[in-house]
Amino acid sequence: MRRHELTDREWAIIQPLLPQKSRGVPRVDDRRVINGILWRFRAGTPWRDVPERYGPRTTLYNRFARWRAAGVWDRILEAISEAYDGDIVMIDSSCVRVHQHGAAVKRGVTTMAAWDIPAAG
Numbered sequence: 001m002r003r004h005e006l007t008d009r010e011w012a013i014i015q016p017l018l019p020q021k022s023r024g025v026p027r028v029d030d031r032r033v034i035n036g037i038l039w040r041f042r043a044g045t046p047w048r049d050v051p052e053r054y055g056p057r058t059t060l061y062n063r064f065a066r067w068r069a070a071g072v073w074d075r076i077l078e079a080i081s082e083a084y085d086g087d088i089v090m091i092d093s094s095c096v097r098v099h100q101h102g103a104a105v106k107r108g109v110t111t112m113a114a115w116d117i118p119a120a121g
Helices: 008-017 031-045 057-070 072-083
Strands: none
Touching: 008 031, 008 072, 031 057, 057 072
16 A cells, blocks of 8 residues: 555445446446545546556546435545544645735745845836
């Protein structure tokens, strides 16, 4: 198991929440697919840049999109949050604010980063 992939405990929580219907074709390993999807979001890359060890990128994207529409991801996040009893913190740019000093910076003024002094020029 790689450093950022699902642990056995996390997988035991997630596995029962996944859809079990197959469409006639044997399913690609769900754990590997979820690890690939999580890798993509953690790295912030396009789907085409997900390493091949996680399977075809079309499988990753299609599974992500179908599960999003079916509410599977909501159930997974809720179950993981309950299991870890609030010990998980997730942040992104939608919940991080600029420091008050950075919010009032005038545009076009060049400053020296270390002292915030307007540069001569």
